[in-house]
Amino acid sequence: MNQKIHFHLSHCARATVLAAALAFVPVVASAQETAPAPPAPSESPTGLSGYMDFHYNKPEFEDGRLDFHRFVLIVTHRFSDRLRFVSELELEHAFVEGLEEAGELELEQAYLDFLLTRGFNVRAGMLLMPVGIVNERHEPPVFYGVERPFVDTVIIPTTWFEVGAGVHGEIGRGWRYRLYVTSPLDAARFSAEEGLRDGRQKGSETNIGRAAATGRVEYVGLRGLTAGASFWTGSSGFEFRPRFDVPVRLFEADVRYSRDRLELRGQLADVGISNAGDLNDAVARATGVSPNIARTMRGSYVEAGYRIVSGRSYGDIGAFVRYENFDTQFRMPDGFVPLEEFDREAWVLGATYWPEPDVAIKVDYVIQRNRSAVVDAPNSFNAGLGWWF
Amino acid sequence: MVVLMRAFTLVCLTAVVVAGVSAGGRFRAQSAARETTVIDVVAERFSFTPSEIRTTVGTTLEIRLESDDTAHGFHIVGTDVNVELPKRSRGTVTVTFTPEEAGRYTFECSKMCGAGHSFMRGVIVVDEPPVEGR
Numbered sequence: 001m002n003q004k005i006h007f008h009l010s011h012c013a014r015a016t017v018l019a020a021a022l023a024f025v026p027v028v029a030s031a032q033e034t035a036p037a038p039p040a041p042s043e044s045p046t047g048l049s050g051y052m053d054f055h056y057n058k059p060e061f062e063d064g065r066l067d068f069h070r071f072v073l074i075v076t077h078r079f080s081d082r083l084r085f086v087s088e089l090e091l092e093h094a095f096v097e098g099l100e101e102a103g104e105l106e107l108e109q110a111y112l113d114f115l116l117t118r119g120f121n122v123r124a125g126m127l128l129m130p131v132g133i134v135n136e137r138h139e140p141p142v143f144y145g146v147e148r149p150f151v152d153t154v155i156i157p158t159t160w161f162e163v164g165a166g167v168h169g170e171i172g173r174g175w176r177y178r179l180y181v182t183s184p185l186d187a188a189r190f191s192a193e194e195g196l197r198d199g200r201q202k203g204s205e206t207n208i209g210r211a212a213a214t215g216r217v218e219y220v221g222l223r224g225l226t227a228g229a230s231f232w233t234g235s236s237g238f239e240f241r242p243r244f245d246v247p248v249r250l251f252e253a254d255v256r257y258s259r260d261r262l263e264l265r266g267q268l269a270d271v272g273i274s275n276a277g278d279l280n281d282a283v284a285r286a287t288g289v290s291p292n293i294a295r296t297m298r299g300s301y302v303e304a305g306y307r308i309v310s311g312r313s314y315g316d317i318g319a320f321v322r323y324e325n326f327d328t329q330f331r332m333p334d335g336f337v338p339l340e341e342f343d344r345e346a347w348v349l350g351a352t353y354w355p356e357p358d359v360a361i362k363v364d365y366v367i368q369r370n371r372s373a374v375v376d377a378p379n380s381f382n383a384g385l386g387w388w389f
Numbered sequence: 390m391v392v393l394m395r396a397f398t399l400v401c402l403t404a405v406v407v408a409g410v411s412a413g414g415r416f417r418a419q420s421a422a423r424e425t426t427v428i429d430v431v432a433e434r435f436s437f438t439p440s441e442i443r444t445t446v447g448t449t450l451e452i453r454l455e456s457d458d459t460a461h462g463f464h465i466v467g468t469d470v471n472v473e474l475p476k477r478s479r480g481t482v483t484v485t486f487t488p489e490e491a492g493r494y495t496f497e498c499s500k501m502c503g504a505g506h507s508f509m510r511g512v513i514v515v516d517e518p519p520v521e522g523r
C-alpha cells in the first residue's frame with residue numbers, strides 16, 4: 001500500500017526539526033508553532049480495563065445497605081488486525097460462596113471476533129444479547145441513576161449473556177446489525193416478580209436442544225443518536241417431562257439522543273410466552289406452587305438528563321428524571337389472575353457528578369407504586385460511586 | 390577541536406538539507422493533492438460519527454477527532470495512524486491522511502472503551518478522482 005500519512009508533525013519532520021534545532025537555524029520557530037503529535041494508545045496486543053460499582057441503598061422502612069455491587073475486569077487480546085479476543089469477568093456483591101447465596105462470579109463476555117469485512121464479521125463464545133440500551137452499554141459513567149432501569153432488570157434481564165455464535169457488521173453510514181444463535185432461556189425458572197431474569201442459563205453447561213435466536217438493527221449515523229430494535233426468540237421448556245414447548249419471544253425498541261448537555265432516552269420492551277398456562281401447571285406439579293407466569297410482560301421508560309455544569313475544571317454535574325412502567329403480569333393465561341403488586345411504575349429523580357469523565361458519583365430517589373391495595377412498593381434513596389478505567 | 394567544529398558544521402548542513410528535502414517532499418505531497426478535506430469525527434461508546442468517509446485518491450483528509458465520553462483510540466488499519474482521543478471536553482486531535490491508492494481503509498477504536506468496543510469501526514472509501522474535462 002503506497003500512501004502517506006501525516007500527523008501535525010510527522011516523524012521525519014520531527015527528526016529534521018531536532019537536527020535543525022541543534023544547528024540553530026530559523027526552522028526552530030516554525031517547529032515551536034506546530035502542535036506535538038498526539039499520543040498513541042498502547043501498542044501491547046493484550047489489554048486490561050474494567051469498571052466498578054459501589055452502592056448504598058436505603059429502602060423505606062428498612063436499614064440501609066452498602067454493597068460493592070460490581071467489580072469487573074476486562075481482558076482483551078489482539079491476535080491480529082482481523083482476530084480479537086474480548087472477555088469480561090464480573091464479581092457481583094463482592095463475595096461468592098456456595099449456591100450463590102452472597103454473590104456471583106460471572107463470565108459475561110468471552111468471545112473471539114473474526115473481523116472479515118466492515119459489513120460481515122463472525123463472533124463466537126460468550127456473548128451479550130444485543131437487546132436494549134443497557135445490556136451492551138452498561139459502564140457506570142454512561143447512564144444516569146445508581147441502579148439500572150427497572151425495565152432493564154425485570155423485562156430485559158440485564159446483564160443478559162449466553163454462549164453462542166453469530167454475525168455482525170455495519171452497512172453504509174451507520175446501519176448496524178447483529179444476529180446470534182445462542183442457548184435458550186430456562187422457562188422453569190421464570191417468576192411472576194422478575195419475569196425472565198432467573199431463566200438465564202449464563203453459559204454454564206447450557207441446554208442447547210433448541211437454540212434461540214436474537215438480533216438487533218440500529219442506526220448510529222447521526223451524531224448523538226442511536227435508534228434500535230431488537231428481538232429474541234427461543235423455545236424454553238426443555239426441563240419438563242413429558243416435554244412441551246414454551247416458546248418465548250421478546251421485541252424491543254429504543255432510542256437515545258445525546259448532544260452537548262442534553263441526553264434523552266426511551267425504551268419499550270414486550271415479552272410473549274406461549275403455553276404460559278401449561279408452564280404454570282408443570283411448575284406447580286413439580287414444586288407445589290404455581291409461579292403465576294404471565295403470557296405477556298411489558299415495560300417502557302423515558303428519561304431526560306441535563307448537564308447543569310459542563311466542561312469545568314472540577315467536572316460536570318447532571319440532573320435527570322426517569323419514568324418507568326413495568327408489568328410482569330400484563331396479560332395472564334386463561335384461568336390465572338394477575339398479581340397486582342407486579343404491575344408497577346416508578347419515578348426516579350437524581351443527579352450525577354463526574355469529577356472526570358470516567359468517574360461518576362450518583363444519588364437518586366425512587367418513588368415506586370404498584371396496583372396492589374395490599375402490598376406496598378417501597379420508595380428508596382440510593383447513592384453510588386462508579387468508575388471505568 | 391577543529392574536527393569537532395567540522396563535524397558540527399556537517400551535521401548542521403545535513404540538517405538543513407534534510408529539512409529542505411523533507412519540506413519539499415511535504416510540499417509536493419500537498420501540491421499534488423487536489424484539495425484538503427476537513428472531516429469532523431465524533432467518538433462515543435460505541436460508534437464513530439460519521440462511520441463512513443468518502444474521498445478520492447490524492448485528496449488529503451484532515452480528520453479532527455473529538456470524544457463525547459471517555460478516551461478512545463483512532464487507528465487506520467494497515468497504517469501507522471493510531472492516536473488517542475482526549476476525554477470529553479478536553480479537546481480534539483487531528484490526523485491527516487492522504488491515500489494514494491483507491492480502496493477501503495478500515496478505522497477502529499484502538500483503546501478499550503467498554504463492552505461494545507469491538508463495534509467501534511468505520512471505513513474510509515477512496516475512489517479514483519473523476520477524469521478532468523468530462
